[in-house]
Amino acid sequence: MTEFVNKQSATGDRSVAQGRSRRRIGAQLAVGLVAGSLVVGAAPQAGQAAPATVTAAAPAASAARQVQAAEAAALRVRTLEVAYSAAAKAKRKTVALTFDDGPSKYTPQVLDILKRNNVKATFCMLGNNVGPYQKTAKRIVREGHRLCNHSRNHPDFTDLSTSSARSQVVWTQKKIKSVTGRSPQVFRFPYGASNSRTRKVVRDQGLRILGWTVDTRDWSRPGTSVIVSRAVGNTRPGGVILMHDGGGNRSQTVAALDKTIKKLKAKGYTFVLA
Numbered sequence: 001m002t003e004f005v006n007k008q009s010a011t012g013d014r015s016v017a018q019g020r021s022r023r024r025i026g027a028q029l030a031v032g033l034v035a036g037s038l039v040v041g042a043a044p045q046a047g048q049a050a051p052a053t054v055t056a057a058a059p060a061a062s063a064a065r066q067v068q069a070a071e072a073a074a075l076r077v078r079t080l081e082v083a084y085s086a087a088a089k090a091k092r093k094t095v096a097l098t099f100d101d102g103p104s105k106y107t108p109q110v111l112d113i114l115k116r117n118n119v120k121a122t123f124c125m126l127g128n129n130v131g132p133y134q135k136t137a138k139r140i141v142r143e144g145h146r147l148c149n150h151s152r153n154h155p156d157f158t159d160l161s162t163s164s165a166r167s168q169v170v171w172t173q174k175k176i177k178s179v180t181g182r183s184p185q186v187f188r189f190p191y192g193a194s195n196s197r198t199r200k201v202v203r204d205q206g207l208r209i210l211g212w213t214v215d216t217r218d219w220s221r222p223g224t225s226v227i228v229s230r231a232v233g234n235t236r237p238g239g240v241i242l243m244h245d246g247g248g249n250r251s252q253t254v255a256a257l258d259k260t261i262k263k264l265k266a267k268g269y270t271f272v273l274a
Helices: 002-035 063-092 107-116 134-142 162-180 196-204 224-233 251-266
Strands: 094-102 122-125 146-149 239-244 270-272
Touching: 094 107, 107 134, 107 251, 122 134, 134 162, 146 162, 162 196, 224 239, 224 251, 239 251, 251 270
Parallel strands: 094 122, 094 239, 094 270, 122 146
Antiparallel strands: none
């Protein structure tokens, strides 16, 4: 009986020691995973057999290490899946506010609302408006918003010659830079009207072309509640909302902006630059 108990005790001691050893090996392999020392086979293509094992860069010394490596790899994959899912979800719930045809006397009110809500936006400015509203243009940059070239005087680019289109873009770039000290990296076509020729003109200046996914049609002054409804109701993840801070009476846009931001935030959206 005493011999049996002693054997049990010895067996238990060995099990505990083996367990500690396996945990130590697992920890070492986990560190190796983070450092990139574990090689995980790619997912098999259709019709191909799945890889039989997952191995460390250094040959596995034992079956126990093989098991630990597989477990560590599985944990790493699950961690990456969770991280990817979180990042993808965050990306899906973004929206960008953009304002066209300014700066104007309404732009400071727009900036005040954005500041109160800690939101950054993209301002697509007309070159001819930058001079009369230099202080506002500088404030846009100072408060961390994005500049966008919207042409000199809002023509339909499909009606312009190549040289005229280039002049509109280049003149406005220089004007905005001279006033704000910054050169826009983005261009939005007036009316969204372009063709392959004029798009080439813009891209040749190193500018990214900016469109939109939600048109509030606030320029038509449909009423504050309508502007809010269009902006919030039509926004989808990754959306770009088109509004106007210039080009006419924009009091309805100003009145709708705070509600629009709050409603979109309540729906889980994060505001980004377009």
